[in-house]
Amino acid sequence: xxxxxxxxxxxxxxxxxxxxxxxxxxxxxxxxxxxxxxxxxxxxxxxxxxxxxxxxxxxxxxxxxxxxxxxxxxxxxxxxxxxxxxxxxxxxxxxxxxxxxxxxxxxxxxxxxxxxxxxxxxxxxxx
Numbered sequence: 001x002x003x004x005x006x007x008x009x010x011x012x013x014x015x016x017x018x019x020x021x022x023x024x025x026x027x028x029x030x031x032x033x034x035x036x037x038x039x040x041x042x043x044x045x046x047x048x049x050x051x052x053x054x055x056x057x058x059x060x061x062x063x064x065x066x067x068x069x070x071x072x073x074x075x076x077x078x079x080x081x082x083x084x085x086x087x088x089x090x091x092x093x094x095x096x097x098x099x100x101x102x103x104x105x106x107x108x109x110x111x112x113x114x115x116x117x118x119x120x121x122x123x124x125x126x127x
Contacts, residue, residue, distance in 0.1 A: 003046035006030035011059040028079035069100025086110025
């Protein structure tokens with residue numbers, strides 16, 4: 001199973017807990033992703049929400065979750081369409097890879113500098 005899990009309690013920015021609409025940054029980023037997926041007519045991407053992913057030193061976090069490949073936690077995004085586009089482009093590259101490793105040269109620019117951690121697939125022993 002692959003999905004994008006957005007932290008719903010993530011701040012709008014370092015200085016602001018919510019945006020002018022009263023939504024958290026994480027919720028705004030999740031909604032930007034859902035709007036992008038609707039516009040593209042995609043139903044192959046599961047968007048989930050989770051309260052607090054415990055990466056609070058970065059705001060607007062997303063867990064790129066995969067039960068068969070490496071999973072990744074990324075954060076520090078601006079909760080907007082540009083970030084959603086970069087996340088989705090990387091998610092697609094990740095899904096095309098055998099083990100979940102995307103060569104750095106292929107990363108969309110909007111993903112560089114946002115990764116927090118890489119996690120092995122659930123149930124596998126670390127090597």
